[in-house]
Amino acid sequence: MATCTATGVAELDACAVHPLGSKARVLLSSVFGPYAQDDQYGSRSINPMELYHNQVTRVQGAFSLRMFHRSWGLMLLQANMDAPCRCLDFPTLDRFIEEIRRNRYDVVGIGAIIPNILKVRKMCELVRRYQPAATIVVGGHVAGVPDLQERVDADHVVRGDGVRWFRRFLGQAEDEPIRHPIIWSGFGRRTMGVNLPFRRRFTAATLLPSVGCPIGCDFCATSAMFGGKGRFVNFYETGDELFDVMCRLEKAMGVQSFFVMDENFLLHRRRALRLLELMEEHGKPWALYVFSSANALRSYTMEQLVALGVSWVWMGLEGKDSRYGKLHNTDTHRLVRRLQSHGIRVLGSSIIGLDEHTPENIDEAIDYAVSHSTEFHQFMLYTPSPGTPLYARLDSQGALLGTDEISEADVHGQYRFAHRHPHIPRGEETELLLRAFRRDLEVNGPSILRVVATTVAGWKRYKDHPNRRIAARFAWEVADVAAGSLGGVWAGRRLLRADSRLAARLDAVLRDAYAQFGLKARLLAPIVGRFLLWSARREAKRLARGWTYEPPTFYESNVELDLHTDAPGPKPKLCRFVEPTAGRSRTAASPQRSGALAR
Ligand code: SF4
Numbered sequence: 001m002a003t004c005t006a007t008g009v010a011e012l013d014a015c016a017v018h019p020l021g022s023k024a025r026v027l028l029s030s031v032f033g034p035y036a037q038d039d040q041y042g043s044r045s046i047n048p049m050e051l052y053h054n055q056v057t058r059v060q061g062a063f064s065l066r067m068f069h070r071s072w073g074l075m076l077l078q079a080n081m082d083a084p085c086r087c088l089d090f091p092t093l094d095r096f097i098e099e100i101r102r103n104r105y106d107v108v109g110i111g112a113i114i115p116n117i118l119k120v121r122k123m124c125e126l127v128r129r130y131q132p133a134a135t136i137v138v139g140g141h142v143a144g145v146p147d148l149q150e151r152v153d154a155d156h157v158v159r160g161d162g163v164r165w166f167r168r169f170l171g172q173a174e175d176e177p178i179r180h181p182i183i184w185s186g187f188g189r190r191t192m193g194v195n196l197p198f199r200r201r202f203t204a205a206t207l208l209p210s211v212g213c214p215i216g217c218d219f220c221a222t223s224a225m226f227g228g229k230g231r232f233v234n235f236y237e238t239g240d241e242l243f244d245v246m247c248r249l250e251k252a253m254g255v256q257s258f259f260v261m262d263e264n265f266l267l268h269r270r271r272a273l274r275l276l277e278l279m280e281e282h283g284k285p286w287a288l289y290v291f292s293s294a295n296a297l298r299s300y301t302m303e304q305l306v307a308l309g310v311s312w313v314w315m316g317l318e319g320k321d322s323r324y325g326k327l328h329n330t331d332t333h334r335l336v337r338r339l340q341s342h343g344i345r346v347l348g349s350s351i352i353g354l355d356e357h358t359p360e361n362i363d364e365a366i367d368y369a370v371s372h373s374t375e376f377h378q379f380m381l382y383t384p385s386p387g388t389p390l391y392a393r394l395d396s397q398g399a400l401l402g403t404d405e406i407s408e409a410d411v412h413g414q415y416r417f418a419h420r421h422p423h424i425p426r427g428e429e430t431e432l433l434l435r436a437f438r439r440d441l442e443v444n445g446p447s448i449l450r451v452v453a454t455t456v457a458g459w460k461r462y463k464d465h466p467n468r469r470i471a472a473r474f475a476w477e478v479a480d481v482a483a484g485s486l487g488g489v490w491a492g493r494r495l496l497r498a499d500s501r502l503a504a505r506l507d508a509v510l511r512d513a514y515a516q517f518g519l520k521a522r523l524l525a526p527i528v529g530r531f532l533l534w535s536a537r538r539e540a541k542r543l544a545r546g547w548t549y550e551p552p553t554f555y556e557s558n559v560e561l562d563l564h565t566d567a568p569g570p571k572p573k574l575c576r577f578v579e580p581t582a583g584r585s586r587t588a589a590s591p592q593r594s595g596a597l598a599r
Contacts, residue, residue, distance in 0.1 A: 193539030239274025343458010487528025
């Protein structure tokens with residue numbers, strides 16, 4: 001067993017080079033499902049494989065936004081391997097067993113988060129049984145568990161940049177330009193009981209510019225995984241490189257929008273502003289959905305954000321009087337209102353269980369978060385993940401709970417603390433967290449309806465903008481409103497009629513939209529709305545009966561030839577990626593260079 005520690009880049013121990021090099025046959029797999037159930041392997045019904053329903057809209061019933069996201073890390077690894085590689089995403093246990101019984105592999109890579117440690121252990125056992133000659137590599141957040149090597153039977157535990165690690169392990173040049181996988185931002189989207197149709201023009205491409213974040217907030221597992229404070233890994237160093245790959249994705253996928261999966265995209269200011277120049281020069285009316293800290297956002301003018309196509313932002317609000325440097329001197333209420341007035345939808349993220357929270361002041365903390373009226377609000381328990389400064393502090397204070405006190409499967413931020421809180425008695429945090437979600441719903445209404453008001457506000461402001469590129473982007477943003485989204489508001493107005501304040505708010509949204517979109521909207525909203533009213537009621541009943549969602553299994557290969565199959569069975573699809581322009585190199589583990597922004 002070798003553990004390859006990382007400070008932004010996974011360091012490779014000298015012996016960790018596979019003898020077959022790029023001829024090694026590789027299987028990459030995510031952990032097995034089903035996920036939204038309670039079982040002995042650590043699946044939990046409150047921890048489904050759904051980003052939004054898991055931690056953002058979980059109490060919003062039929063209005064909850066249901067959607068799955070692929071295991072982007074595995075897809076990135078596969079696209080950047082010369083070795084023949086298959087990727088099995090969201091297998092069942094039986095499907096995983098079938099795969100390793102039927103095919104010969106030299107390397108099996110498993111990616112997981114910490115709550116799935118028991119699944120990783122089980123999968124390692126199965127690989128040893130069916131593929132005794134295979135090298136087992138484990139990566140992802142689970143690699144941060146300090147004693148992982150004692151708990152799972154893996155040959156290598158890779159922390160940090162797995163692309164670089166695998167390239168070296170398989171005899172490739174590790175500095176080759178990154179090939180970007182083709183990844184749709186989400187799939188299986190559903191709300192109000194309706195499966196939302198897949199339309200490429202309105203579905204975003206996932207874009208992976210960098211990983212990690214140099215700000216290094218004490219609780220941030222992703223920042224810690226790629227080196228922590230002051231460090232990150234750039235896959236695309238310059239605005240030119242990023243623009244190049246975005247053009248290629250646009251062409252290959254027919255998209256107009258990008259879900260920018262970068263922990264703090266706007267912090268890389270020089271790259272973002274160069275991207276803006278190129279978008280302007282080439283007339284790209286793209287929309288970007290980004291993650292950004294408040295201090296990074298504030299370093300741009302609103303004109304720059306709008307011209308860059310920032311359409312949706314996920315921002316950490318953390319907590320009232322937060323000590324986090326990224327929030328110093330920021331009036332987050334004002335910032336959110338300003339963004340919304342320019343049509344930028346906001347997902348605010350708040351922490352329940354900061355050290356200063358008590359049963360007496362938690363309602364004030366929740367009201368503070370809710371008063372931002374963001375379109376979406378994530379609430380997470382203050383959770384020490386291994387590798388983070390928070391984990392180190394609580395460990396030194398002897399405050400961490402042992403695995404005999406809490407199962408790792410329950411440490412996902414939506415159920416229980418993993419430490420003894422200074423003020424909140426053990427077990428009370430679950431209700432406090434739910435209280436926050438419920439209060440947000442009660443005050444602000446269903447998220448998917450909040451989005452409509454901000455989208456219309458943006459369109460009103462920019463529909464006649466002299467820059468045609470900007471006006472075109474807002475026209476694209478609003479294209480669905482008159483046809484479909486207003487029907488959701490119409491139905492929501494009826495479902496929520498008992499709440500006169502929310503009903504009045506939705507009435508105002510409808511009046512405003514009718515005034516903007518005229519007869520078409522007036523006619524369509526009640527027609528679509530009646531159907532959604534019926535389907536949302538039916539959905540509510542299904543959910544009350546315990547209905548859950550599971551993602552399908554994906555099976556993809558990076559080579560067309562079936563190189564290593566022993567028996568007939570499912571054929572993998574060919575994975576797709578875009579090549580970068582030749583001659584450009586990647587940068588790994590760049591020291592942060594954003595000066596005043598990173599604290
Ligand atoms: S700013 Fe956000 S992404 Fe960066 S370290 Fe803090 S929580 Fe993590």
